[in-house]
Structure formats: C-alpha cells, structure tokens
Amino acid sequence: MTERLTIRRPDDMHLHLRDGEMLRAVLPESARHFARAIVMPNLVPPVVTGAQAAAYRARIRAALPAGADFTPLMTLYLTEATDPADVARAAAEGIVTAVKLYPAGATTNSASGVRDFDRVRGVLERMAEIGLPLCVHGEGSDPEVDIFDREAVFIDRVLDPIRRAVPGLRVVMEHVTTKEGVDYVATGGEGIAATITVHHLILNRNHILAGGIRPHYYCLPVAKREAHRLALRAAAVSGSPRFFLGTDSAPHPDRLKEHACGCAGCFTAPNAIPILAEVFEAEGALGRLEGFTSRHGAAFYGLAPNAGTLTLVRGQEPVTCPARIAAGAETVTVFDPMMPLHWSVA
Ligand code: NCD
Ligand code: ZN
Numbered sequence: 637m638t639e640r641l642t643i644r645r646p647d648d649m650h651l652h653l654r655d656g657e658m659l660r661a662v663l664p665e666s667a668r669h670f671a672r673a674i675v676m677p678n679l680v681p682p683v684v685t686g687a688q689a690a691a692y693r694a695r696i697r698a699a700l701p702a703g704a705d706f707t708p709l710m711t712l713y714l715t716e717a718t719d720p721a722d723v724a725r726a727a728a729e730g731i732v733t734a735v736k737l738y739p740a741g742a743t744t745n746s747a748s749g750v751r752d753f754d755r756v757r758g759v760l761e762r763m764a765e766i767g768l769p770l771c772v773h774g775e776g777s778d779p780e781v782d783i784f785d786r787e788a789v790f791i792d793r794v795l796d797p798i799r800r801a802v803p804g805l806r807v808v809m810e811h812v813t814t815k816e817g818v819d820y821v822a823t824g825g826e827g828i829a830a831t832i833t834v835h836h837l838i839l840n841r842n843h844i845l846a847g848g849i850r851p852h853y854y855c856l857p858v859a860k861r862e863a864h865r866l867a868l869r870a871a872a873v874s875g876s877p878r879f880f881l882g883t884d885s886a887p888h889p890d891r892l893k894e895h896a897c898g899c900a901g902c903f904t905a906p907n908a909i910p911i912l913a914e915v916f917e918a919e920g921a922l923g924r925l926e927g928f929t930s931r932h933g934a935a936f937y938g939l940a941p942n943a944g945t946l947t948l949v950r951g952q953e954p955v956t957c958p959a960r961i962a963a964g965a966e967t968v969t970v971f972d973p974m975m976p977l978h979w980s981v982a
Contacts, residue, residue, distance in 0.1 A: 639950050640982075641922060645671035645942040646909060646929035650771070650810050650831045650882025652676045652901065653696060653708070660699045661963035662887045665905040667706035669981055671942040674771070674882065675708045677736055678745040682713035686726025693731065705944065709733035709937075711771060715748050716755040720762035727768045733937060734769045734808070735759070739794065741777035742786075743856040744886070744900055749773075753798060764804040769937065771808045774817065775857050784841070787857050788816040795820075799828070808936070811836065811884045813857040815867035821878050822871070829936045831882025832872050832928075834911050835902040838973050840865045851898040852969050855886065858900075872928055873921035880933035883908045889966035904971040907957040911971075913948050913979035947982040955980045 651666060651673040653659050666673055675696065677683035683692050689710040696708045711734045712723060718735075726732040737756075738749035750756055763770060774795060775786040799807060809821055812830040821830040839859040844850055853859065871879045885908065886901025893899060904911070909929070916925040934941050954976035960967045 641913065641925070641948045641950075642945050643926035643948070644930035645944040645946050646881065647671060647933050647942065648673040648883050648885070648908070649808070649880055649933040649937075650674055650676065650833070650884045651905070652678070652884070652886040654887060655679055655692070655695065657964040658887060658966075659696065661961060661968065662885075662903070662905060663696065663699050663706075664701050664704070665961065666885070667700060667704040669909045669946060671705060671944060672707045672709055672939075674734060675710055677711045677713035678738065680745055682715075682745065682748050683711070684713050684715055684718065684748070686712070686722050686729070686731050689726060690731050711736045713738065713748065714750060714756055714759065714770075716750060716752060718756065718759050720759045723759055723768065724762055724766055727766055732768070734771045735763060736771045736773070738773045739775065739777050739790070742773050742775045746773070746777075753794060757801065760798065760802045760805055764802050764806075767806065767938070769806040769808055771810050774809045774812065783858055784860055787812070787814045791816060791820050799824075806936075810882060811857060812868065812871075813860050814864045818867045818871045822876065829878045829880065829932070830871075831884070831933070832868055832879055833882065833884045833902070834904045834908045835859070835971055836865065837869050837872060837915050838911070843974070851893045851895070852902065852972070854893075854898055854900055855884070855902045856900040869915065869919060873916055873919040873924055875924045875927055877927070877932040877935060879928065880936065881908075881912070881929045882933070887963070887968045889963065890960065890969050891966065893969065902971045903968050906961070906970050907973070907977065909946070909948070909981060910955070910957070910977045910979045911973045913950075914973070914975065914977050917979070948979050949982045950978050951980065952978070954978055
C-alpha cells in the first residue's frame with residue numbers, strides 16, 4: 637500500500653473566500669494546501685466590474701498569511717448590465733480568469749443574477765472571441781421545478797441553448813451533482829468541463845434528511861440520490877480531463893446554518909485534500925488524484941500546472957481535523973466526511 641504520495645500543488649477551481657473577518661479566517665485554510673483558486677464573486681454586493689475584481693483581489697492578497705504562496709484567480713459576476721468591453725479589458729489586464737453565471741435566485745447572494753439570457757448574449761459572444769471561460773451555476777430557480785430536478789432541467793432549458801447560441805464559448809459546469817450533468821459534460825465536446833466538489837463525492841440526500849435534518853450537509857446544488865453520487869465518483873476518478881476539483885467550500889457562520897431557514901454551503905477547505913485522498917484510495921485510483929486536483933483544471937483554463945508539490949502521508953491511525961474554526965465572534969463548522977481519514981498533508 638502507498639504510504640506517501642507526492643503531487644503537484646492543487647488548484648481549487650471553485651472557492652468562496654467571502655470578505656472581511658470571514659476572509660481572514662478561511663483564507664489560510666485554502667492557502668495551506670492550494671496554490672491557486674478560482675474565487676467566486678458572490679459577495680454582497682457582488683463583484684461585477686473589473687475594478688471591483690481588482691479591489692477584491694487586493695483585499696485577498698492583503699489577508700494572506702506571511703509567506704503563503706497562493707494566487708487568487710478572480711471572476712466577475714455576470715449581470716444583465718455587464719459591459720462586454722469592461723469584461724474584455726479585465727481579462728486582457730490579467731485581472732479576471734472567468735465570468736460566473738448565476739441564474740437569478742438560484743443560490744446564496746444570487747439576486748443580481750441573470751433572468752433573461754438574451755440580455756447577456758453580447759457579453760457571452762465577446763467571451764467566446766477572447767477565450768474567457770464562463771462558469772455556470774447549473775440550476776434554475778423556477779419554483780415550479782422540483783429542487784432535485786433543477787440541474788437536469790437547467791441543462792435542457794438554459795445551458796444547452798446558450799452553448800448552441802454562442803458556439804466557441806468555453807463553459808465550466810460548476811459543482812455538477814447528477815448523472816445527467818456528468819453525461820452532458822462527458823459527451824459535450826472540447827469546450828465544456830465540470831468541477832466536482834468534495835462533499836458531493838461523499839453525500840447523498842439521505843445524509844441531509846434521514847434520521848434528522850443536518851444543516852451542515854445542506855448546500856446548493858443539493859446532494860441527490862446515491863446513483864448520482866456514484867456517477868460523480870466515477871467521473872472524478874475516471875482520469876477524464878473534463879472533470880476537476882472545485883471544492884465550492886462555502887463558509888457560513890454556524891448561527892446561520894443551524895437556523896430555521898439555514899443557508900446553503902459546506903466548508904471543506906481544511907480537509908478537502910485528505911478526504912479526496914481517502915476517496916481516490918477507496919476507488920483504487922490514487923494514481924489519478926493529481927490529474928483531478930492539479931492538472932485537468934489548469935489545462936482547461938490554459939494555465940501551467942503549479943511548480944511546487946504537495947506530499948500526502950498515510951498513517952495507520954486515523955487523523956483528526958478540527959471540527960470548527962473561529963471567524964471573529966463566529967464559528968464555522970468544518971465538513972464532517974463521516975469516515976476516518978488516514979491521509980494528511982506532510
Ligand atoms: C454557495 C455560497 O454559500 O456562496 N453556497 C453553496 O451551497 N454552494 C453558493 C453557491 O455556490 O451556490
Ligand atoms: Zn459556489
């Protein structure tokens with residue numbers, strides 16, 4: 637059995653870092669293991685312009701612990717008022733790496749998202765011209781559509797029409813959660829890829845709802861049936877360059893998770909890499925971990941793999957991770973994978 641595994645330093649291709657006190661609390665947890673991350677723009681108010689992305693990037697850099705080697709890759713929050721010229725300028729100046737599409741109302745802080753997709757056609761065409769990827773929150777918010785069906789319906793009603801209307805647009809289907817999503821991406825040609833989170837490799841909907849409601853397992857897109865989880869696991873360990881890690885680590889104060897109307901998001905930054913090592917080992921695919929965490933995403937975004945390495949060590953005894961971290965006066969619960977972890981980062 638492998639006892640040590642050295643991989644290129646990983647990239648987290650979907651991360652929520654928040655701002656202010658929460659940013660200062662969670663950023664070291666990502667910077668410890670990850671060399672780069674695609675940083676989501678759903679602040680309140682959202683990061684919409686190139687100037688706002690540059691200012692947010694400066695706040696992230698200022699919050700980094702001394703000596704940390706971590707590059708935030710910024711995104712813009714697409715709105716119906718987004719100016720194609722501003723997007724192109726921010727891309728040319730190296731300020732942004734992608735644009736994020738949230739259908740209005742689909743998830744946390746998505747009220748400024750897109751309602752009428754024809755209104756963003758100009759931006760999408762400009763992005764296709766300059767090769768700037770679109771990251772998509774692949775769920776609609778139509779109240780008529782069952783929450784467990786929203787990803788599959790979104791593919792048919794929104795994603796596929798957008799890709800047909802704007803050929804050449806590079807698209808990342810973020811945090812894919814269904815077999816339909818996996819199949820769409822696997823057969824979708826060169827221009828599409830998907831991120832897979834750590835928690836969606838672990839959770840099915842029973843974990844959220846059976847035997848009591850577990851708010852720390854509630855995230856969006858919501859975890860689906862076991863068959864879908866198995867499809868995600870198969871895709872993650874397949875070695876296909878279309879699938880790569882985006883943790884969607886999404887910290888919220890415990891006070892707001894453990895609430896009558898608890899908010900969505902799992903905080904996985906501290907233990908994402910040890911959990912993945914355990915999952916890939918269980919699937920007999922440790923040799924494919926590096927592709928998933930450190931190569932496929934970089935290749936899709938046209939980035940070189942990170943120069944540095946990360947060494948994982950497997951102990952005989954399970955290792956423990958803190959159950960929560962402090963963020964000022966708040967606490968944030970770390971995702972519990974419900975299984976012993978033997979891998980840790982050396
Ligand atoms: C994210 C958040 O909290 O910002 N929540 C989540 O459940 N994933 C938003 C998102 O990515 O949908
Ligand atoms: Zn997210």
